[in-house]
Amino acid sequence: MEQEPVLKVTDLSKSFGGVKAVDGVSFTLQAGETFGIIGPNGSGKSTLINLITGFVKPDRGRVFFRGREITGIPPYQAVTFGIARSFQMARPFYNLAVFKNLVIPLYSPRAKRLKGGKYGDRDEVAIHLLEEVGFERDSLVPYKLAGTLPHGYLKRLELARCLALEPDLIILDELFSGMSMSEVAGILPLLEKISAEGKTLIMVEHRLKELFRVVKRVIVLNFGRKIAEGTPEEVMGSPEVKEAYLGGEVAEGAGS
Amino acid sequence: MAKMAYRKERVDRGIKARTDDIFALSSFREILYLVLPRLLVILFLLPLPLFLGTYWQKVMLITLVIALLALSWDLLASVGLVSLGQALFFGVGGYLAGFLSTRWGWYPLFTIPAATLAGAVFCTLLLYPALRLRGIYFGLITFALPLLFMRVIEATKILGGTEGLSSLPPLPGTTIELYILLVVALGCVFGFRRMFDTDYGLVLKALRDNDRSVEAGGINVQWYKAQAVFLAALPATFAGAFLTHHYQFVGMPAFALDYSILPLTSVVLGGAGSFAGAVLGACILVPLSEVLRAFGTLRVVIYSVVLVIFVVGLPEGIFHYLQRKYHQFERLVPMEEVSNGARAGFKGY
Amino acid sequence: MEGNLVNVLIYGLVNSAVLMLTSLGFSLTFGLSGVANFAHGGLYLFTGYITWMFLHYLGLPFLPAALFSIVIVGLIGTVIYRLILMPVRGIVLSEVIATFAVGVAILEFFRWRGFVTYEFNLPSFVKGSITIAGVNVDYQRLFIIAIGIGLAVFLWIFSHYTKTGLALRGMAQDEYTALSLGIESDWAAGLSMALGSALAAVAALAILPLGLISINIGYDVLLVALAVTVLGGLESTVGLMVASLLLGYAVIITGTYLSPHWMEVVYLAAIVLGLAIKPSGLFGKFKELEERV
Numbered sequence: 027m028e029q030e031p032v033l034k035v036t037d038l039s040k041s042f043g044g045v046k047a048v049d050g051v052s053f054t055l056q057a058g059e060t061f062g063i064i065g066p067n068g069s070g071k072s073t074l075i076n077l078i079t080g081f082v083k084p085d086r087g088r089v090f091f092r093g094r095e096i097t098g099i100p101p102y103q104a105v106t107f108g109i110a111r112s113f114q115m116a117r118p119f120y121n122l123a124v125f126k127n128l129v130i131p132l133y134s135p136r137a138k139r140l141k142g143g144k145y146g147d148r149d150e151v152a153i154h155l156l157e158e159v160g161f162e163r164d165s166l167v168p169y170k171l172a173g174t175l176p177h178g179y180l181k182r183l184e185l186a187r188c189l190a191l192e193p194d195l196i197i198l199d200e201l202f203s204g205m206s207m208s209e210v211a212g213i214l215p216l217l218e219k220i221s222a223e224g225k226t227l228i229m230v231e232h233r234l235k236e237l238f239r240v241v242k243r244v245i246v247l248n249f250g251r252k253i254a255e256g257t258p259e260e261v262m263g264s265p266e267v268k269e270a271y272l273g274g275e276v277a278e279g280a281g282s
Numbered sequence: 283m284a285k286m287a288y289r290k291e292r293v294d295r296g297i298k299a300r301t302d303d304i305f306a307l308s309s310f311r312e313i314l315y316l317v318l319p320r321l322l323v324i325l326f327l328l329p330l331p332l333f334l335g336t337y338w339q340k341v342m343l344i345t346l347v348i349a350l351l352a353l354s355w356d357l358l359a360s361v362g363l364v365s366l367g368q369a370l371f372f373g374v375g376g377y378l379a380g381f382l383s384t385r386w387g388w389y390p391l392f393t394i395p396a397a398t399l400a401g402a403v404f405c406t407l408l409l410y411p412a413l414r415l416r417g418i419y420f421g422l423i424t425f426a427l428p429l430l431f432m433r434v435i436e437a438t439k440i441l442g443g444t445e446g447l448s449s450l451p452p453l454p455g456t457t458i459e460l461y462i463l464l465v466v467a468l469g470c471v472f473g474f475r476r477m478f479d480t481d482y483g484l485v486l487k488a489l490r491d492n493d494r495s496v497e498a499g500g501i502n503v504q505w506y507k508a509q510a511v512f513l514a515a516l517p518a519t520f521a522g523a524f525l526t527h528h529y530q531f532v533g534m535p536a537f538a539l540d541y542s543i544l545p546l547t548s549v550v551l552g553g554a555g556s557f558a559g560a561v562l563g564a565c566i567l568v569p570l571s572e573v574l575r576a577f578g579t580l581r582v583v584i585y586s587v588v589l590v591i592f593v594v595g596l597p598e599g600i601f602h603y604l605q606r607k608y609h610q611f612e613r614l615v616p617m618e619e620v621s622n623g624a625r626a627g628f629k630g631y
Numbered sequence: 632m633e634g635n636l637v638n639v640l641i642y643g644l645v646n647s648a649v650l651m652l653t654s655l656g657f658s659l660t661f662g663l664s665g666v667a668n669f670a671h672g673g674l675y676l677f678t679g680y681i682t683w684m685f686l687h688y689l690g691l692p693f694l695p696a697a698l699f700s701i702v703i704v705g706l707i708g709t710v711i712y713r714l715i716l717m718p719v720r721g722i723v724l725s726e727v728i729a730t731f732a733v734g735v736a737i738l739e740f741f742r743w744r745g746f747v748t749y750e751f752n753l754p755s756f757v758k759g760s761i762t763i764a765g766v767n768v769d770y771q772r773l774f775i776i777a778i779g780i781g782l783a784v785f786l787w788i789f790s791h792y793t794k795t796g797l798a799l800r801g802m803a804q805d806e807y808t809a810l811s812l813g814i815e816s817d818w819a820a821g822l823s824m825a826l827g828s829a830l831a832a833v834a835a836l837a838i839l840p841l842g843l844i845s846i847n848i849g850y851d852v853l854l855v856a857l858a859v860t861v862l863g864g865l866e867s868t869v870g871l872m873v874a875s876l877l878l879g880y881a882v883i884i885t886g887t888y889l890s891p892h893w894m895e896v897v898y899l900a901a902i903v904l905g906l907a908i909k910p911s912g913l914f915g916k917f918k919e920l921e922e923r924v
Contacts, residue, residue, distance in 0.1 A: 081497075101498060111498060119491040120491060121491055129485075134500030187498075190499075366731075411908075415906060418723050419910055430903060583740050586732040586739070589729070590729050
């Protein structure tokens, strides 16, 4: 039986003032897959995510989510359909307590429909979600102002925010950046669990070693174009990819 | 010999548990501690209209009208929309009430609610395209709109043109009017404060912090902002409609800059984000301006200077200052001598 | 009818120059440091009154009086930045409220002191007039066109070819990079306030001789500056010129063919429609940058 792809992207393009940030990228994603998008700095990875999730309107190309066209829809609708994303630069609600940060996504129409919950309940669900991403319930951390959290914690908060939305597709934009090795090691089982639940996962990463422990298939972007697609081993064996990485900058640090 | 130094320590009274909106109350005393300030204000304000003379009754009326506009401003600011033109809501409410009673001869009992609701809907639709604007740009549009309405009314001579609409049906009398306004204003203060304690209010508050993350949280930012504008417009259009019937007249001054500047100054004075601060600010500013009436336009200069001093010097406003003092006490604790470097570092923090 | 048309053509040009000159200072400060100086109208009128005082109380000749005024207003701009804006830098609302309050304080102070009668006017630099195609134009108006174009060219050269100008533009484009290159943010913003204020003074000295000085001009000037800046977009001299021309002619055309009542409506409508339809202005580039999240 031919299964309908979760996400189908065809010929997606966007340029900013003459610079082609994303140029004719296409790929297809089956349900339950874990998928990586890699590439050197400035290769258009974040823009690609912004195009899929509606934060940027594409110049050309189309995006289908479970057979339904979602090209250029507003970001909140992408969530309603079941796509959640994290941001590379975590920007929480600094003036709210950490767990209150999650009450906002829990208030979205999608979370309301799937989780229900009245006032009071959402606080409880939020703290439960924080536990899942590794915040200890009985520590003071969930009750602190989000502005006081260190970077690694903010990244996990971002992940919790995605999970709060009960998504079918999760797009994580450089989740690992800013996390320590042990934090990454702590988060990997959770990602595996999410994947085992049948959720589809897209990860944009610079930290390839950690990424390849999670994803089965990757695409490589360079100057906005897709230059390779396949398993991590296949892709890293491609001369073009080697050229892109070695010829460009060293793949570490903040991205596009 | 080391000199004994003291530092100030702020101690919380320990009523708050974990976060701002969860209280651990364990005795009547603590309940009283929370309720008392609210009760005192209500008990002071409720009998007030009965003791005031005609002149000060009018002052109180204007105070409450400005307080309503300030509440409206504060709600907008709480979701990150900074209005420089509260006169827009005021004028729309006023003119609608005037129009309804001159055109169809409605009674104030109907015109005021109708103008309040219709005005709020109208203003929301009007501002809808501007909701995506950030920071100062939204302010600019609200700054320009009331002035635009004023000039259009002048140029087209609609709605009475420069003459305005007069001989509107009166309200039953200043004392009753004061009580109506008082109930509405207090209702707004407590209602808005309550609303911001709910999850819905949390979403609204989050809009100000960072609307990109709200959008990524699956919430339609534009739609929620529109709801906030509608809610915020209600007290202001009500104030406009009410004052129109009080004066039995509405004219171009309803869109004047005064109704934009006074509420804004009130909030800055009283402190934004708490709603009580907005009312407190109006209660200081409007009577003060009556006292200063003898100075002519110098009082505008005085407001402006006060405004600058507060914006720059005490940005939290009077209410937050008082609240802080009420919830915390300070004591001096001895401390060891610290090096100048450490002290400078501390100050910097 | 033909005379009318020539009239519109010439006075539209004059009006455009007036608008550009009026908003140059505001737009410069906004573009370079992001400070919307709502005291612009206040400073503009302040120039008019102190120059008048220099002329009538101290009996100075016009040129030194004008120069003094420009320098003083420029200094006031810096002082406003140092004392009032620096503590609230970055909080846009506070910046706007504080500068607006300063502007209102200046204007209402003069109103209170009774500076509202007919005696207050400034002399023209150049007397006399010329007839162009049957329309009488005085030299002062031609002078305004010249000074408007001159200043725009000067600013363009300043910001593109001098060290200071380049530093300021760098600051406006990327604060962090500029900081790392040793350009101090407060210095740059203070300077841009001083320059903007001095430009307001120059505009006042050139334009005020056309009529009487009255308090409400201060508020109108702010409105005009807002309209032109919103329409023209930030940090774009060309945008400023085109917006001035557009608005300048639009206002004269409505005034001539519709009714003078509608003239102010044009400015206000420009602000409202401009922001609602194209927030980045006709030539602004900021929108696209912001879209990049």
